[in-house]
Amino acid sequence: MTQHHATLNRRRFLTGAGSLGFALAVQPVAASAILTDSQLLQTGIPAIDTGSGAMPGYYAKPENAAGPLPLVIVIQEIFGVHAHIQDLCRRLAKQGYFAVAPELYFRHGNPAEVADIDTLMRDVVSKVPDNEVQNDLDATWSWAGAHGADLRRAAATGFCWGGRQTWLYAAHNRQLKAAAWYGKLEGPVTANTPRHPLDIAAQLEVPVLGLYGGQDQSIPQASVEKMQTALKQAGKNSEIVVYPDAGHGFNADYRPSYHARDAADGWRKMLDWFARHGAG
Template sequence: MSDKDHALPRRSFLAGAGTLGFALAVQPIAASTIMTDSQSLQTGVPAIDTGSGTMAGYYARPAQTGGPLPLVIVIQEIFGVHEHIKDLCRRLAKHGYLAVAPELYFRHGNPAQAPDTDTLLRDIVAKVPDGEVQSDLDATWRWAGTHGADLQRAAVTGFCWGGRQSWLYAARNPALKAAAAWYGKLEGPVTDNMPRHPLDIVADLKVPVLGLYGAQDQSIPVASVEKMRAALKLAGKDSDIVIYPDAGHGFNADYRPGYNPKDAQDGWQKMLDWFARHGAR
């Protein structure tokens, strides 16, 4: 059964879209938005002990299971754990995973209330240190291990802001089996909050990473992606980069105008195959 088989009718979904958990900064919601049902799933809000506060988020898992489930940690876009990220968790749960998306901005503000992207970036995103995010991902890992996940079959994926964090977490957690980074930035200025970027930690990668990028991305030049491809090859890493010629940034974000359904579906299947090939299934 494909992900499309679980999508709710467009008309009924869009009629209630304003009441769902989409960030203000991404309004209006595009007609292409997918809403995956929760039939046969258990969904909820985790209470993740970070050691410096309780972190919420969203999780989805099959309702009936005979044992521990393979895990995917889903790392949010800049807009936080809004309805699209929750939907991605439900899609993964339909494939048999425990999927959990932690609210990684929880100490700094609510991205759902930011009126526009510039405000969100300035008042929340810029204040979130990489070290804090990576520690919170460790906490999410621990939470999953005590809530039905098989940590021997675990992966991480992230989108945009979360794509970059996925590369970093693949260099941090050797117990992961695989990672998939969707259009995450690979290089940039070094700051106190961002002391290293994915291109800086290629030699430290501990698990295979699948990078999914668009050639029409105005924020991540193809030259940067090719630089990462060359660095991975030079370091002898079992990772791969896919560049979609017609895709722009956020091509998997079905709620936005830049959504590219053909490439999004292909990338999603490639991600699932990548996880299975490397033991995260």
């Protein structure tokens, strides 16, 4: 991608639905959607140097904080860095974190402008290679470190599409202290997706907390059980919690899939996991 095209994509993000509300593909938004205010927070859109253009996204951190802040990189769902992902950043900032969510599709299209999931998957998501994502997460890590984050106290979290990338990033960046939440664990091997979380279980040094729904039709329990077995056999300091009544996307409060009790419990477990492993 040329610098010109990267700049145009960033401008589209700044002025498009992705920076203002929910992605078109998730309309209508459920009444359960949570809105976290930005009082006492500093929020904004970063310009992350990736080496092939400035990557936008969203960040939130406590206002006027003294000293470097613990970092959480928030890895988006398939819908990009829309209002829900931005809200998660603010929730983390309210807990004292510097939270940043990079817009990992910025070279390929604006998911906020796509009206249905099938088109989004075909025209945007399928074009994003894992190695590009992991490199962009490294760029996000570097940007955060240069803007007030303490990289000695850093974690990653991601949901659905981003949850899979979180497992992969935990294997890629061993400087992370912890990682958490749900994502696919296995799938077809392609040029863009050469490895999946099950393939890297034995390489994990970063402790990952997997939070999965027992009724999830997109991430079968058979996959979750395989991952539990792989982690145990490799002697890894990672854990998986299964919520029997929760389905796919149970933390997504803006969707009908939201399961408030399990989402709240998972959020508490995530924060405890980060603190226990030195990312608090």
